[in-house]
Amino acid sequence: MGTNxxxxxxxxxxxxxxxxxxxxNGISIEVNKGELVxxxxxxxxxxxxxxxxxxxxTEHDSGEVILDGRSIGHLPPNLRDTRICFQNYALFPHLTVGENLAYGLKVKKWDKKKIRERVDELLTLVQLEGFKDRMIDKMSGGQQQRVAFARALAxxxxxxxxxxxxxxxDANLRVLMRDEIRRLQTELSITTVFVTHDQYEAMAISDKIVVLSDGYIQQVGSPIEIYDHPVNEFIASFVGYVNFLPAKIDSIIKETDAAVVSTEYGKLEIDIEQTEFAPGTEVLLVIRPETLKIAPSNGTVTTQNVVQGTLRRYIYSGALAKCHVVLGNDKEVIVDIQDPRDHVPLRENEKVDVTVSRNVHVLKKRA
Ligand SMILES: Nc1ncnc2c1ncn2[C@@H]1O[C@H](COP(=O)(O)OP(=O)(O)O)[C@@H](O)[C@H]1O
Ligand SMILES: [Mg+2]
Structure with missing residues (x-):
């Protein structure tokens, strides 16, 4: 027995x-029991x-694949205790739903009664009771997806x-199935590796996200870590919009774990967890649109962490309003107003105050 x-x-x-x-190019990852990575x-x-x-x-050139403490890289697929659900589902179109689910079990010489029970169980699991005798090619895309998923679980x-x-x-069904897969995966506590090119899907479904690009792992982290503490500009821009504001560390306030930074548009005081930022360090402030506050300007800046700008565009979309604000001559930042009905009215081309939260993420500027 291995340890937990x-x-x-x-x-x-x-x-x-x-x-x-x-x-x-040298991929190393750990997936814990019951996790969706x-x-x-x-x-x-x-x-x-x-x-x-x-x-x-697919055979790898070097490195190790270890399952429950055992190196499995040399084993054929059927001896690995892993199951893959291919992107195109790879179902048999000329067989029924039930026959598709039973296929692998038959190959493994399960007895008929046990197969029937397991198939019924799987159909219930993915909410396809009553579809057992329907041909695969008479099922919708979403239903086929459920069959493929069920077959992988067999x-x-x-x-x-x-x-x-x-x-x-399509988009609506995708969200529905995403939540469904996550629900089942959690319920069955089945260790899962999920692949997608869609960042938002990754955010919504994962315990842990591994961001790959150019053959390397860019970052491994929980959705919150990826969103709030990106390790580089690529990751910062990966999910959602982000404003980058160049700044320089003026001084560190040790007592409060804070720093005063200067930007082209004024000085800001921010919280700093990282200790690597000595005074003089050039940094990039990573500022999410929803963390900025915006208000009409009365012309003078009296409050801390306020920079002045001009509201160029105000784009209302119900739950959200996107404000395009120009700082200085040409630095555009985006400010999101959540529930804009409750916000003070703003007019395009007027001066605005933009308040920057102390709680921004800081990246060291690359040389
Ligand atoms: N069997 C193969 N023979 C040659 N090149 C391949 C093969 N499979 C994948 N590739 C190449 O490897 C790269 C990665 O492919 P793939 O793993 O399918 O990417 P992804 O799933 O992220 O879109 C691509 O450049 C692709 O063309
Ligand atoms: Mg692919």
Whole structure:
């Protein structure tokens, strides 16, 4: 028996090239029991390749795949205790839903009664009771997705591998199925590696996100860590909009873990957790639009952390209003107003005060 603390799946320094095309450049990840970990990154960054390496469908050049403490990199897919759900579902169109679900169980020589029970169980799980005898090609995209998902669960694998399982569905259904997959995954506590190119999907479904680009891991973290504490500009721009404001550390206020920074538009006092910022350091303030406050300006700045600008555009969209504000000559920042009905009225081309929260994320400016 392994200890509970040991990660279920470990990837150690995985490298993979196709000819001269170096796709994976030393990928190391740990997936804990019951966790849903998402690989996210632009198309072509190697997500499917990595998933296929875990499942045993693609051979890696070097590195280790470890499942429950055992190196499995040399084993064929059927001996791995992992199950993959391919992006195109790979269902048999000329078989019924029930036959698709029973197929693998038959191959494994389960007895008929046990197969029937398991198929019924799986149909209930994905809410397709009553569809057992329908042909796959008479099922909608969303229903086919459920069948593919159920089939992957048939043997209760130790690790479930899902390759863009909902990317082919339309937007509303995608959200529905995303939440459904997450609900089932949590309920069954099944360790899952999920692949998507959609950052928002990754944010909504994951315990842990692994951002891949150019063959490297850019950052591993919870959705909150990725959003609030991005390690570089690429990650900061990865989900949602972000304002970057160049600044310089003027002084550190040790007593309050704060710093005074100067920007082209005025001085700000901000909280600093990091200790690496000596006075004089050039930094980038990473400011989310929803953390800025905006108000009509009376011309003089009296409050701390206020910079003045001009409201260029005000875009109302119900739950949100986006304000495009120009600081100085040409620095545009975006301020989001949540529930704009309750906000003081703002007019385009008027001067505004923009308040910057003390709680901004700080990146060291790259040399
Ligand atoms: N069997 C293969 N032979 C050659 N090149 C491949 C093969 N599979 C994938 N690639 C290449 O590897 C890169 C990563 O592909 P893939 O893992 O499918 O990316 P993603 O799933 O992130 O879109 C791409 O440049 C792709 O063309
Ligand atoms: Mg892919």
């Amino acid at each position: 603390e040991q990660p279920t799946l470990i990837l150690k320094d995985i490298h993979k090239s196709f000819g001269k095309n170096k796709v994976l 998402t690989f996210v990154g632009p198309s072509g960054c190697g997500k499917t390749t990595l998933l296929r390496i875990i499942g045993g469908f 043997f209760s694998p130790k690790v479930l591998l899902l390759d863009e399982p909902i990317s082919n569905l």
